[in-house]
Amino acid sequence: MTDLPQDTDNTREEISQLVERLNLATGPQQGPLFEHAIEQIEPGEIALLLESLPIDERLERWEQVTPEAQVDVLVAMRAQARAAILRTLPEPVLTQLLGRVNAESLIELVDDLPESLVDDAVSRMSQNQRHWFEQASRYSDDQIGRYLNHDLVLLPPKIRAENALRALQRATEPFSDHAYMVDGQGRYLGMVSMKQLIALPPSQRLGDTTGSEIAPLQTASNLVDATEAVEHSGLAALPVVDEEGHLQGRITLQLALELTREAYESRLMATVGLDEETDLFSPVLQSSQRRAVWLGINLLTALLASWVIGQFEATLVQVVALAVLMPIVASMGGIAGSQTLTLVIRGLAMGQLSQGNLRALLAKELGVGLLNGLLWAGVIGAVAGLWFSDLATGLVMAVAIAINITVAALAGVAIPVILDRRKMDPALSGSVVLTTVTDVVGFFTFLGLGSLVLVS
Incomplete structure (x- = not known):
């Protein structure tokens, strides 16, 4: 899913200006200009910039994207624009690229990759990443279980409030203001906020608190229903459980807004027989x-x-x-x-x-x-x-x-x-x-x- 900045209007204006400067630049000047630009923008913006270039220029500029950012940029691109790049990459380069991929990113790329490369990438993942990829693969493109975020703080119900607060405060990447309680089998028990933890006596165990009464979403939930639930919850994220109540991950507000935007674009394009993944410069x-x-x-x-x-x-x-x-x-x-x-x-x-x-x-x-x-x-x-x-x-x-x-x-x-x-x-x-x-x-x-x- 596309990782776009919050101020979308400013982003569009910046990308438009960069594209204009790149098109006005002569051949030798384009490379340094693009390199300077991508040092200052996020992967989602780099993806928009590449999509705004004709395919030949896009392939040239792709070579300048740093290896560390390449996976994030590919994930952020529309399917057709991404496929135009992936088709040109030799198998050894793709293999090396996929060595840095995690479960969430591979799910986005899987439809554009040979099955053998996907299997190889999965085999090199950690046990957790491999498990998350296999779980996500069970769900279709219109189910929220396919797009879960797994960066969350898990706490047992017996942990004391002071230790729980310390664990939540240490989770700075990414920042989360909620922790999720699970039992020994990974079943979801509730969620507790940093504000709640601060108010609790330091020695009180989490299992003795009521926690948040927000009901978790189901992995099989439709994307539209799930994104609306997050938007209306007033929270930065909602937990998602499977049919047996095991916590599988969370859906963040950022992802919900992104899915809403994609759904709107998809319907807009569908009115003229196109889809949201259409490349502006497709052949x-x-x-x-x-x-x-x-x-x-x-x-x-x-x-x-x-x-x-x-x-x-x-x-x-x-x-x-x-x-x-x-x-x-x-x-x-x-x-x-x-x-x-x-x-x-x-x-x-x-x-x-x-x-x-x-x-x-x-x-x-x-x-x-x-x-x-x-x-x-x-x-x-x-x-x-x-x-x-x-x-x-x-x-x-x-x-x-x-x-x-x-x-x-x-x-x-x-x-x-x-x-x-x-x-x-x-x-x-x-x-x-x-x-x-x-x-x-x-x-x-x-x-x-x-x-x-x-x-x-």
Whole structure:
């Protein structure tokens, strides 16, 4: 997972400036400029900087990243950008690189590495690291058990408060303000904060305290649910246990925020058929192949809309005004439906929408669609009537707009809900389906009414 600094806006500005200076620099000047830059920035920022460079330049600058930082930089990069570097590294170099990898980093890299190199890296790990990697491998990409942090302070329930406080204070790398109590079998018993330890009598045993009442998360928990739990807890981290109650690690607030950002980026990219791991400078052939599928899908939907228009060819020949006004009908329906679609997809992603409140939301959105439909039907109908000096044309336009906006609101609710129930990502295909519905309904209504009212 990407290790980004907290001030993301400043980071983007700094990276943008560095990229501009690198692109303006001549060949011999680029190396020293990049070397000076990476001495002052973190691995996450180095990853962003490398991703911002064309592949040839990226590979040249990769050679300047210090061996100690290379693993962290690779982990922080998007999958496609990382793969572009890994493909160029000889096996001996990869073997040496993976000799410095821990369980958490290897889990991020495993999909981009040959199985033999992964097995070799695991065999050279310590027993704990090997155990953590094997545990993480049991979980899928959308389960929190795959991404646990294992840097935590474990304490037995019999330890005295003064010794527990001393142990927590010594854990400065990374700093933690909570310790986790486990029994002899590693089962989670509770968590205690530094503030609580300071307030306890020095000789009191931890097992005699109530500790924190925060419930642990389950390793099989969905990423979205787990990250929301951390964000709402008010704590820097939450413990995570397996189905038998054994403490497996923790999920930190930093990781939760990062996962939330990645989920947002993923949904944003999915609306146009791409994914969050897409490399900005991926090869032309690879990029065209990915986008060709989406273009093909859109072509099919456009052909369907064109077929509907073709059924009213005679009407369009007689009433040219209909051809001029058609794009307005489709555009208004598309925008209205997209507003509802976006709202519903967000509700599904955040767990706010369920069977219990679906009917209420549908009624509300239909009300909004009907109100806006009538409002803009009047405005556009009047404009169309005045434009073509024909009251009947304005009336046809008004009715078509009202119907299409209302149908768009219904589709904006129904489409993502149906896709979600069929285990399909509504962010990926919802907009295409919605556009097809609003175009087909809009054209059919508008041209059908035109045939009935305007054609003699």
